[in-house]
Amino acid sequence: MAEDRGRIAGKTAFVTGGASGLGLDIVRRFVAEGASVVIADIDAAAGEALAAELGQRFVKLDVSNEGDWLAALGPCDRIDILVNNAGITTMGSIEDLTLAAFRHEFAVDVDGVFLGCKHIIPKMKDHGGSVINMSSMCGVRAQADLAGYNAAKAAVTHLTKSVALHYAAKGYGIRCNSVHPGAIHTAMIDKVMAQVDDPEALYAGFVATHPVGRLGKPEEVSSIVLYLASDESAFATGAEFRIDGGSSL
Numbered sequence: 001m002a003e004d005r006g007r008i009a010g011k012t013a014f015v016t017g018g019a020s021g022l023g024l025d026i027v028r029r030f031v032a033e034g035a036s037v038v039i040a041d042i043d044a045a046a047g048e049a050l051a052a053e054l055g056q057r058f059v060k061l062d063v064s065n066e067g068d069w070l071a072a073l074g075p076c077d078r079i080d081i082l083v084n085n086a087g088i089t090t091m092g093s094i095e096d097l098t099l100a101a102f103r104h105e106f107a108v109d110v111d112g113v114f115l116g117c118k119h120i121i122p123k124m125k126d127h128g129g130s131v132i133n134m135s136s137m138c139g140v141r142a143q144a145d146l147a148g149y150n151a152a153k154a155a156v157t158h159l160t161k162s163v164a165l166h167y168a169a170k171g172y173g174i175r176c177n178s179v180h181p182g183a184i185h186t187a188m189i190d191k192v193m194a195q196v197d198d199p200e201a202l203y204a205g206f207v208a209t210h211p212v213g214r215l216g217k218p219e220e221v222s223s224i225v226l227y228l229a230s231d232e233s234a235f236a237t238g239a240e241f242r243i244d245g246g247s248s249l
């Protein structure tokens, strides 16, 4: 029997927001499945510690900054997998949200994905690859108190389709798909709860919106991301992969 070297053995991955939450779980999963991973994050302390633990490389990157992208990707010879995972969640309705907060949400969650999809092309187009954009169930179904996040994640969903069509038309062999988690208990959920007066009620509200009666686990998201990163998903592009306990139904 052939030795099982892992589902993405020999591939190089670049994971934004890789120092915490879903990104951290994706990084661990990719390494366990044989990939080399560049962990890119704005949080250098957490990113460097994780890179040292796993024997991988860390690069400090603010995904909303084009210069940071060029500097981070410059030394990379070849990348097979890009996970545009970094994101923030700003609570607020159309009435509460300031224009500055709305623009910041877009700078990180949309500009960040745009810049990744754009500047990865020279690193992938000669051999092909997979780009995975982290959208959300909130990019499919809206909530009154998440106007900026809803709009940003919906933008990621549709940007993914445009990018997928372009990559395909050019014959680059690059696929681009979006992933739509429901509420997954990570540091992001704790940060969202810290923005409201009654965090317990908010948490109960999250659970209530998931027909399966619970929040998701990071590994349930990284399983889909691993599938999209691997050659098993070779015919999938421009698609929305929902992993949300039925919350978008």
Ligand SMILES: NC(=O)c1ccc[n+]([C@@H]2O[C@H](COP(=O)([O-])OP(=O)(O)OC[C@H]3O[C@@H](n4cnc5c(N)ncnc54)[C@H](O)[C@@H]3O)[C@@H](O)[C@H]2O)c1
Pocket (backbone or CB within 6 Å): 016, 017, 018, 019, 020, 021, 022, 023, 040, 041, 042, 043, 061, 062, 063, 064, 085, 086, 087, 088, 089, 108, 134, 135, 136, 137, 180, 181, 182, 183, 184, 185, 186, 187, 188, 189, 191
């Ligand atoms: N947790 C959830 O319930 C959930 C649900 C749906 C979608 N998502 C999406 O999944 C992604 C990851 O979420 P998470 O729950 O792991 O969040 P998290 O807060 O635990 O981790 C986000 C990571 O991104 C990094 N980051 C933030 N701003 C950055 C920037 N400008 N440049 C580079 N790195 C930056 C943070 O330092 C952190 O390491 C986000 O895009 C989020 O919108 C999360």
